[in-house]
Amino acid sequence: METSQNPDLLQRRILIGRILGILIVLGAVATGSMVWRINYQHPRTNDAMVRANIVGITAEVSGRITELHVEDNQFVRKGELLYVIDPRPYQAKLDKAKAELLLAEKEVESRRASGSSAQSAVERLRHQRAAAAAEIKRIAAEDEYLHHRLQALEPLADKQYVTGDQLRQARSRLDASRAELADAVAKEQAMASAIAEAESESSRAQSLIAQVGDINARVEAAKAQVTAAELDLEYCFVRAPFDAYVTNLNTREGEYAKVGSQLFALVDDRHWYAIADFKETYLQAIQPGQEAEVFLVGYPGKRFRGVVTGIGWANSPDNVKQQGVLPEVQRSLNWVMLASRFPVRIEILERDPERPLRMGMTAFVTVLGRPAPSDSQTAQTPR
């Protein structure tokens, strides 16, 4: 009846309806493609968590904890004293090492003195040997004279110009001189072997001093002992290596700390990160240095600025399993494959004292296509 009443109105309705219908379909396609484009250009994921670097605080020397200066969840500044291991045994070790250093220095001094006396003994023996050599020369010269004299006397004795007694005397003087020469040679040889012995004694004394160039090995070894003892004593006073939060502290004074045992952990407050697991299909759109927005579900309405610092290089592959020495290959019929995810590390640059970050918070991360502004490269500290 409306048709008959208002054919124009119906025509207009039909026209408007057609146009609206087309606009609705085209609008759906257009907005859909916009959403797809934005999603690809600014990848986002809700598979993200806040994390910080965790450092386990470990005792480097064994002993009973005598002082514990921190509480669980407390903030500590770099260099702040965390706890003290009973330093008395290590102080005693240091005192002993210092005393041993003094002893080593004195011992080296005394060895130096005995070394120089051995050296002077060698010199003295050398002089004596030189004197013995001179004596041999003197006796040899005299021996030669006596020998010539005997040779001169012997023809004269045949002609009776000299007496037999004079000839015998000359012979006996030559014999005596030969004996004296042999004695002098023996003495010189004895002197030479004494010098060799004294020299080896001297070099032994020099070795015992253990001096190499300007360094004395004995003293250096004792000094190293002192340094090690000082270090052990220093290790009794455990300090915070950086600004951090104490976490998982469940012990008090009196606990026996063993070398290598972790007493609690520190959460590094200098850098906070969001680790966002992005699908591999989005990784092409993510580059280190890009700005990112981190939204924490614990703080609705607050967005933290961040910067992509890197994308994980390795994930444990799903299809490589090994049983014994052989790969375990599953029989499967996978028609729909799920994209792998890779952890993208985003450093959170913005901090808010009202909204402290905690490791493990659920985050929502959007990587913006543009690079992060250069002034935001340095993190703003809340304190």
Next chain:
Amino acid sequence: MKPSATPPKTATILASSLLLTGCDPMLSLQGSFWPAWIVCILAGLAASMLLMWQLVRLRLAPHLGPPLLVAPSLWALCTFSIWLLFYSR
């Protein structure tokens, strides 16, 4: 037909729920976090129903074209528009 008090009420609830979440990309319900796309799909469904109801009221619905194409397209349009409006940044 009931007076048109229901649609504005629904719209208010819908708008307030959207505004409450603000631009947060997640809706938190008692410690469970719902992604934006679920919120958009539900809000888009409500908005498309509202729009379709208006189109029916204005007697334009029969002339829009094949309902099997137009109705899902309207839902998709509402869903994508809401996402672009509230969650694209």
